[in-house]
Amino acid sequence: DGGITQSPKYLFRKEGQNVTLSCEQNLNHDAMYWYRQDPGQGLRLIYYSQIVNDFQKGDIAEGYSVSREKKESFPLTVTSAQKNPTAFYLCASSIPTDVYGYTFGSGTRLTVV
Amino acid sequence: EDQVTQSPEALRLQEGESSSLNCSYTVSGLRGLFWYRQDPGKGPEFLFTLYSAGEEKEKERLKATLTKKESFLHITAPKPEDSATYLCAVQAEETSGSRLTFGEGTQLTVNP
Numbered sequence: 001d002g003g004i005t006q007s008p009k010y011l012f013r014k015e016g017q018n019v020t021l022s023c024e025q026n027l028n029h030d031a032m033y034w035y036r037q038d039p040g041q042g043l044r045l046i047y048y049s050q051i052v053n054d055f056q057k058g059d060i061a062e063g064y065s066v067s068r069e070k071k072e073s074f075p076l077t078v079t080s081a082q083k084n085p086t087a088f089y090l091c092a093s094s095i096p097t098d099v100y101g102y103t104f105g106s107g108t109r110l111t112v113v
Numbered sequence: 114e115d116q117v118t119q120s121p122e123a124l125r126l127q128e129g130e131s132s133s134l135n136c137s138y139t140v141s142g143l144r145g146l147f148w149y150r151q152d153p154g155k156g157p158e159f160l161f162t163l164y165s166a167g168e169e170k171e172k173e174r175l176k177a178t179l180t181k182k183e184s185f186l187h188i189t190a191p192k193p194e195d196s197a198t199y200l201c202a203v204q205a206e207e208t209s210g211s212r213l214t215f216g217e218g219t220q221l222t223v224n225p
Contacts, residue, residue, distance in 0.1 A: 004156075031211055040122075042217040043157075043200070050211075058212070090156055094211045101147050102213065104156030 002027045006091050006105035012113045013078065013085060021076045021108045023091035030095060032074035033102065036060060037088040046089075049074055078110065086112050115140045115205050117216035125222045126191055134186040134219045136201030146184050147213060148177050149200040157200055160186075191223045 004025040013019045025032065031050050035043040045058030049068040063082025068074055074093075078085045088109050092102035116139040126132055138146065145164055149157035161170045163179040170177050174195065176187045186199055198220045202213040 006156075033212070035215075040217060042117075043202075043215040045212055048212055088154075092156075101149075101159040101162055102157075102211075103159070104149075106156050107154070109154070 004091055004093055004103055004105035006089075006108050008108060009106070011108055011110045013110060014113060016080045018077055018079050019110065021078070021089055021091075021110070023074045023076065023105060024072055025074075025093045025103070025105075026072060027093055027103060028071070029093035029103070030071070031093060032068070033092045033094075034058075034064070034066065034074070034076045035090045035092065037090060037107075043090065046076065085110055115203055115214040117201055117203055117214055119199075119201050119216035119219050121219060122217070123220045123222070125224065126188075128192055128223055128225050129190050131187070131189045131191070133188070134199055134221070136184040136186070136216055137182060138184070138201075138203045138216075140203050140205045140214075142206035144204045144206045146179055147202045147204070148184070148186055149202065151198045151200055151218070153198075160199075188221070191221075193223045193225050196221055196223045 007022045033048040034046040037043050044060050046064050047066040049055035065077045090107050091105040094102045118137045120135045145162050148160040151157040161177040166181045168179050174189050178185045198218045200218045202215040
């Protein structure tokens with residue numbers, strides 16, 4: 001079955017450490033997105049990519065980095081520059097030319113320890 | 114700037130008690146309005162897309178409607194399994210790519 005796989009489901013980060021969240025899709029979707037979800041604040045866009053080897057900053061990109069070397073993969077790195085990384089991170093994909101809606105992964109919960 | 118406001122923040126219903134969730138939006142030309150359902154600790158699940166004022170879509174006990182300023186998600190005779198957070202999102206005509214702007218969600222609890 002086609003879908004989006006995020007891993008790990010839970011991740012713990014120490015102060016000053018970079019961590020990478022994985023997102024893989026087999027839907028053949030061109031566009032992929034990373035959102036952050038905090039209680040009471042809805043989903044906020046971190047980065048998005050419409051095609052391989054190209055990506056754009058979203059509304060809260062500071063302290064994060066991404067790459068899009070393959071159509072299927074869009075990993076997110078949370079760097080030590082992100083001062084408040086504890087949140088629920090969601091990856092999504094879509095067909096950019098068709099307003100169908102996103103397909104979301106199951107999320108990664110990141111906690112700073 | 115595109116804005117989406119959902120109300121109420123939380124809603125408690127008894128099983129069988131129908132109600133509506135509201136999504137008010139401000140966007141420079143609407144390309145589409147989306148409704149998603151999200152269970153705790155999981156990713157949102159797509160429910161509906163609405164494109165123009167007057168449009169309605171139904172799925173089981175849910176019906177979504179759209180006007181030029183807001184959308185309603187009507188829940189008829191809800192069951193406990195309808196308990197979830199319901200998210201509304203808009204896509205503007207001028208948006209880059211397919212990015213969506215989300216509201217903060219309505220947390221629905223249906224008691225048996």
